[in-house]
């Protein structure tokens with residue numbers, strides 16, 4: 418379980434996260450909201466790139482914000498970024514292995530972990546191929562492999578399907594859905610693709626310029642009038 422309490426982030430006059438409170442359980446949780454709502458900033462707080470001015474984050478009983486950010490990887494924090502991070506010239510295996518460089522543990526078990534993660538995303542036959550030789554959908558799967566390698570406890574996926582055609586998004590959805598069962602990790606999926614969110618997430622939270630305006634079972638939240646208003650920018654009474 419992750420529990421976020423009174424979290425506030427300020428960039429000068431901008432307050433992208435404003436006294437945010439949220440509790441999520443193990444499983445795939447959607448985090449949706451319009452452009453600029455603060456979703457990536459929220460991930461940046463969890464990973465330690467951004468320091469909040471106030472608030473606490475307790476994940477599986479640990480005070481996440483008290484950990485130096487390099488320790489969070491060893492603890493089990495993983496993420497993908499809106500831009501691909503894998504290095505085109507390196508192989509799939511090498512790209513996934515770099516995530517574990519500072520994770521401790523024996524080198525032989527790290528290699529086993531990498532192979533497991535790459536096989537999990539369905540790229541077992543491409544371990545030794547350079548990432549630059551892969552297609553767009555396969556490269557996204559490499560990013561997901563980097564986010565599940567080793568023993569993840571908290572997996573943050575920032576728009577992993579952006580720009581993919583529907584059938585490739587559907588294949589990615591099947592992998593994302595399996596993450597909690599395979600790893601036990603609490604997964605948070607940020608995406609604008611509501612079909613993907615609907616397919617993968619049991620629970621959805623909606624961030625609207627720093628505030629959580631809805632959080633609950635996916636079907637309830639996606640039918641919520643306030644959610645539609647936040648997305649469509651309409652002012653409606655609920």
Ligand SMILES: Nc1ncnc2c1ncn2[C@@H]1O[C@H](COP(=O)(O)OP(=O)(O)OP(=O)(O)O)[C@@H](O)[C@H]1O
Nearest residue numbers: 428431433450451452453454455456457458459499
């Ligand atoms: N390092 C930064 N310095 C100043 N402002 C920032 C910084 N990072 C983000 N912001 C601002 O914070 C707000 C939230 O941005 P954020 O990237 O978290 O939104 P988002 O919900 O991820 O949007 P998108 O769906 O477009 O990815 C925006 O107004 C953005 O311009």
Ligand SMILES: [Mg+2]
Nearest residue numbers: 456457458499
């Ligand atoms: Mg973002």
